[in-house]
Amino acid sequence: MRARLIxxxxxxxxxxxxxxxxxxxxxxxxxxxxxxxxKELEVKKGTTVTWTNDDAIEHSVxxxxxxxxxxxxxxxxxxxxxxFSHTFDAAGRFTYFCKRHPNMQAAVKVD
Ligand SMILES: [Cu+2]
Numbered sequence: 001m002r003a004r005l006i007x008x009x010x011x012x013x014x015x016x017x018x019x020x021x022x023x024x025x026x027x028x029x030x031x032x033x034x035x036x037x038x039k040e041l042e043v044k045k046g047t048t049v050t051w052t053n054d055d056a057i058e059h060s061v062x063x064x065x066x067x068x069x070x071x072x073x074x075x076x077x078x079x080x081x082x083x084f085s086h087t088f089d090a091a092g093r094f095t096y097f098c099k100r101h102p103n104m105q106a107a108v109k110v111d
Pocket of ligand 1: 100
């Protein structure tokens, strides 16, 4: 009985000290016909946004603006069916673009 109590206590400690998995919200952006849809997305802090490429051509999801990439995130090129995710932990408006098609520009606004 005592051993069982100790085992239970150890399990509880292991559970409590494990890194917490925060259930953040998720949102999706489609890349279709050389456009990010929606072009302007508003999310709460902590949201994980996933971009999925529906075009049979490679695109990237790169933070910043053409000629002035930011360091926040860069998916590299990925093609049809591929996806990329980024979690927005800070508030602000984050612009991004495709490195191959500079006219593809959009933004995520984080509240
Ligand atoms: Cu592109």
